[in-house]
Amino acid sequence: MSERRAARQGAPEPSGGHGMSWGLEDVRVTRGRTLALDGVTVPAEPGSVTVVVGGDGAGKTTCLQVLTGLLAPDSGTARRPAKEHIGYVPATAGLYTDLTVDENLDFTARAYRLSGADHDRRADQILDRTGLAGVRTRLGGHLSGGMQRKLATGMALLHAPELLVIDEPTTGVDPVSRVELWRLIAGAAADGAAVVASTTYVNEASRAARVVLLEAGKALASGTPDAILRGVSGAVGTAPGPARPAGPSWRRGANWRVWSPDGRLPDDASPVDPDFEDAVVVAALAAASPSSASASSSPPASPPAREARRER
Amino acid sequence: MTVLAQARGATRRFGAFTAVSAVDLAVARGEVVGLLGGNGAGKTTLIRMLLGLLRPNGGEIRLLGGPPSRAARRRVGYVPQTLGLYAGLTVAENWAFTTAAFGGPRAPLPERVAPWSRELVGGLSLGEQRQVAFAVVLSRQPELLVLDEPTSGVGPLGSARLWEDIRDAADRGAGVLVTTHNLEEARQCDRLVVMAGGRVAASGTAEDIIAAAGTAAAGRADLEEAFVAIVTKQAGATGRAGTDPVGPGSAAG
Numbered sequence: 001m002s003e004r005r006a007a008r009q010g011a012p013e014p015s016g017g018h019g020m021s022w023g024l025e026d027v028r029v030t031r032g033r034t035l036a037l038d039g040v041t042v043p044a045e046p047g048s049v050t051v052v053v054g055g056d057g058a059g060k061t062t063c064l065q066v067l068t069g070l071l072a073p074d075s076g077t078a079r080r081p082a083k084e085h086i087g088y089v090p091a092t093a094g095l096y097t098d099l100t101v102d103e104n105l106d107f108t109a110r111a112y113r114l115s116g117a118d119h120d121r122r123a124d125q126i127l128d129r130t131g132l133a134g135v136r137t138r139l140g141g142h143l144s145g146g147m148q149r150k151l152a153t154g155m156a157l158l159h160a161p162e163l164l165v166i167d168e169p170t171t172g173v174d175p176v177s178r179v180e181l182w183r184l185i186a187g188a189a190a191d192g193a194a195v196v197a198s199t200t201y202v203n204e205a206s207r208a209a210r211v212v213l214l215e216a217g218k219a220l221a222s223g224t225p226d227a228i229l230r231g232v233s234g235a236v237g238t239a240p241g242p243a244r245p246a247g248p249s250w251r252r253g254a255n256w257r258v259w260s261p262d263g264r265l266p267d268d269a270s271p272v273d274p275d276f277e278d279a280v281v282v283a284a285l286a287a288a289s290p291s292s293a294s295a296s297s298s299p300p301a302s303p304p305a306r307e308a309r310r311e312r
Numbered sequence: 313m314t315v316l317a318q319a320r321g322a323t324r325r326f327g328a329f330t331a332v333s334a335v336d337l338a339v340a341r342g343e344v345v346g347l348l349g350g351n352g353a354g355k356t357t358l359i360r361m362l363l364g365l366l367r368p369n370g371g372e373i374r375l376l377g378g379p380p381s382r383a384a385r386r387r388v389g390y391v392p393q394t395l396g397l398y399a400g401l402t403v404a405e406n407w408a409f410t411t412a413a414f415g416g417p418r419a420p421l422p423e424r425v426a427p428w429s430r431e432l433v434g435g436l437s438l439g440e441q442r443q444v445a446f447a448v449v450l451s452r453q454p455e456l457l458v459l460d461e462p463t464s465g466v467g468p469l470g471s472a473r474l475w476e477d478i479r480d481a482a483d484r485g486a487g488v489l490v491t492t493h494n495l496e497e498a499r500q501c502d503r504l505v506v507m508a509g510g511r512v513a514a515s516g517t518a519e520d521i522i523a524a525a526g527t528a529a530a531g532r533a534d535l536e537e538a539f540v541a542i543v544t545k546q547a548g549a550t551g552r553a554g555t556d557p558v559g560p561g562s563a564a565g
Contacts (some may be wrong), residue, residue, distance in 0.1 A: 055467025056438035144351065169536055171465065174350030174493045200465050203496055203536065214479050215467050242483035250472035251479045254344075277468075277496065284469040 009309060021045050022163050022194050027066055027076035030215075038060045038217045039076070043210055044163060044194040049185060052198040053205040053280070061091060062199035063214065064084050064165050067196060084112065087156035087193075087276035091167040095150030097141030104140055104155055112159040119158075126154040129184055146177025157188050164188050166197045170204065182207075194216050206276040213283055221283040225276055232279050233286070234261040237269030245269050248285045259285060316487040317362050321371030324357050331357040333510040334371065339456065339487040344478065346511045347491045347499030350543060356512040357365075359458060363388065377457060384416070389454030389486075393461050394488050395445040399434030404442050406433055410448045422447045424477070431455045439470025446477050457481055457488045463497055480524075495536050506539060508546035510516045 023044040029037040037059050038222065044050050044067070059294040065071040066078050068088045075156050079088060095104050110118040127133040130150040135143065140151060149169055156164060166185065170178040182204070189195045197208075203210045206225045213228070221228050239245040239256045246266045249258040258269045259282050267272060274282065317339045324332040332354040339345045349355045358456060361373050362365040364380025397406050398434040407421055407429075421429050425440075425447045433441055443461065449457070462478065463471040478500075482488050498504055504521055506514040514524045518535050527537035 055470055056465040103527055146351070171349055175495065175536060175539055176350055179536070200467075201494065201496060202468060213468075215469070239477065251475045251500070254479070254502060280468045281472055284467070288469065 011138050011150055013240070015025045016202045022067075022079045022081065024073075025077040025079070026061065027063075028073065029062055029066060029073050032045075036090055036217050037073070039213070040212070040219050041195060041222065042067065042105050042212050042219075044196045045209070046162070046194045047189055047192050049189050049195040049197060050207035050210040050212065051205040051208035052196065052212045052214055053200070053202060054198075057216075058214040059217040060214055061167055063212075064088075064196065065196060065283070066168050067163075068165050068297045081161075084159070085162040085183075087159065087161035087164045087166075089149075089152050089164075089166040089169065091171070091198075093102075093196075095140045095148060095155060098139060100137050100139055101127075101143070101151060101226075102136045104151060105158060108155040108158050113220070114264060121301055122158055122160070126158060129187060130154045131180065138296075144174045144177075149181055150177070153181065153184055157184075157193075160191065161188075163194055164195045164197075166195070167197050168200065171200060196221070202277050202280050211231070211297065213280055215284060215287065218287065220287045221280070228283070229274065229276060232274045232282050234259060235263045235265050235271055236274040237265040237271045238284065239269040243268075248289070250281055257281070261286070315339070315374070316341060316376055317372065317489065318374045318520075319358065319362060319368075320374075322358065322361055322368045322373055323370035324361060324366060324408075325369050330510055332361070332368075332507065335507070335510075335512055337362075337505055337512070339489050341455075341485050342482050342485050343503065344488040344490060346504040347489060347507065348493060348498055348504055348539065349507035350493060353507040353543075355507055357510075358507070359489075359491060363390065363458070372519045383522045386452075387454055388450060388456045388458060388459045388510060389449035391445050391449050393464065395441055397433045397445055397448070400432065402430050402432055402469060403436075404429040406444065407448060407451070411451055414452055419451060422451070424473075437470070439466035439474070442466060442470070442474055443477070446474065450477065450481060455486060457486050459488065459490045461492050461497070462490060462493060464492075464494060478481050495539060498539075506542055506545040509549075511546065513542045513546040529544065544556075 008015065021044065024040060024042040026039050026041055027037055028039055040063060042052060042063055052063055054060050062071065064074050067080060068086055069080060075216060099107060105123045127136065128178060132147060132151060140148065143151060153169060155164060168186065169181050185195055185197060199205060209224065211225055211228060212219050237258045237285065239255055239258055241254050245256050245258045245268055247258050247260055249256045257278060258265060313336050319335050319337045322332055322335045324500050334381060340363060345375055347355050358480065360374060361368050363385060364375060376387055393424060400509055403425055404421060411419060428440060433444060448507060463474050466474065478488055490497065490499060504515065505512055507523060514521050522535060522538040525541040
């Protein structure tokens with residue numbers, strides 16, 4: 001409790017402050033008359049990765065901005081280390097396109113007042129981990145999209161932050177670079193940082209320690225991927241296409257998946273063990289139809305969702 | 313099985329650079345084929361050749377029964393990632409304009425997008441915009457659909473609805489070619505063709521591709537692992553990186 005109070009007041013944590021947990025608790029953000037975040041909780045534990053997953057306009061960026069302190073919530077708590085112990089990579093940019101790779105790292109090091117020796121050692125490590133050692137003199141703007149994301153992430157890691165906040169690191173990045181980026185992000189967690197990353201790819205969320213599924217400013221599900229899987233209420237089945245089976249259903253390849261909140265599947269469906277993608281769709285369906293939502297006690301999906309998007 | 317679009321040994325060079333090298337690909341009626349590959353793998357060049365926008369230097373392209381022609385292209389629905397909608401027009405105006413431009417009859421807005429008819433396209437969420445773009449293209453009842461990352465950036469329910477539309481089109485007989493590097497989309501396809509370094513590195517069902525990569529033996533029966541293994545191997549074989557020019561383990565700058 002005293003720990004939490006200290007963090008809330010923004011008291012700088014000594015660098016040995018591992019064990020402290022950061023994150024958002026019951027955060028509400030309104031923009032104009034619209035609700036951008038509606039009581040969202042995002043845990044961030046040292047040494048592990050939390051992924052906030054959702055589509056465009058779900059509220060992911062707002063979440064991360066509140067966590068970094070760029071945006072003040074209307075209510076709720078944001079626990080974060082002092083500013084100089086945070087690394088933040090926004091969804092766009094995060095690097096200087098008219099500076100070289102080396103200059104980008106130098107500039108960042110000076111901004112964080114890293115000493116010469118510290119900087120050289122860290123910069124070499126970052127260049128090695130990002131695979132950018134061969135292009136040190138290339139301008140940021142001349143790097144491929146995947147390399148730019150790796151450099152921006154490397155810059156945010158230069159000062160060994162206690163909390164790394166990274167907005168859609170892999171959107172539009174090809175699969176090989178995506179794997180490399182996640183290796184870099186997981187490496188930061190292995191070094192002890194608390195990491196919060198957002199993504200639109202459900203399969204990336206399935207590998208995180210903790211997942212928060214966000215839609216229209218609400219957390220539809222949260223917990224470990226296993227807990228989200230176990231949280232699927234009722235039964236999930238598969239039925240052959242093309243005729244749509246009765247009940248809430250969605251396509252999976254040429255077949256249908258069908259969800260029965262009360263566990264009674266239609267005759268043409270055979271039960272399957274839901275996978276993480278199924279669990280995510282079920283959570284979204286449950287939230288969209290509150291009458292059948294046994295998994296969620298939240299009120300009906302908020303009507304101002306459309307307005308929230310427009311403001312973005 | 314009617315083949316709607318086919319490349320046989322298709323090759324395209326730009327100067328000394330071979331973007332697409334001896335590629336075979338076919339899309340038949342009623343099937344959804346996923347064309348996978350990293351940035352620079354040759355996917356876009358291949359699509360441009362299939363649509364007759366770019367001539368191959370070698371090999372043969374057939375589109376709807378003949379060499380690609382303007383008449384054949386009119387029977388193809390193409391939804392680029394940028395969607396091709398007018399952000400400053402309403403959904404109804406976009407609909408009216410595009411159907412008129414293609415000389416189609418006046419038709420009512422499809423049920424799925426009707427609720428947004430008076431909304432400006434620019435004010436809709438990305439998932440909604442994608443549904444509108446899709447409805448506009450489907451209104452022409454294309455025989456072949458070419459979709460570029462159709463559900464990128466869309467939430468889980470929005471993606472599910474888009475895939476319902478795509479499958480409906482295939483069930484009604486359209487052939488669908490989805491280009492993507494999103495492996496969630498790949499899993500929705502009947503068949504996959506993986507490109508790397510301008511060549512076909514693997515093809516078949518997701519299970520075939522996982523088997524071909526040999527990653528399952530290492531305990532990872534995962535399409536993403538398989539894809540990365542195949543692309544990395546191909547890059548080593550051709551000396552051309554399928555993705556970034558420089559990455560860990562490849563100094564081919």
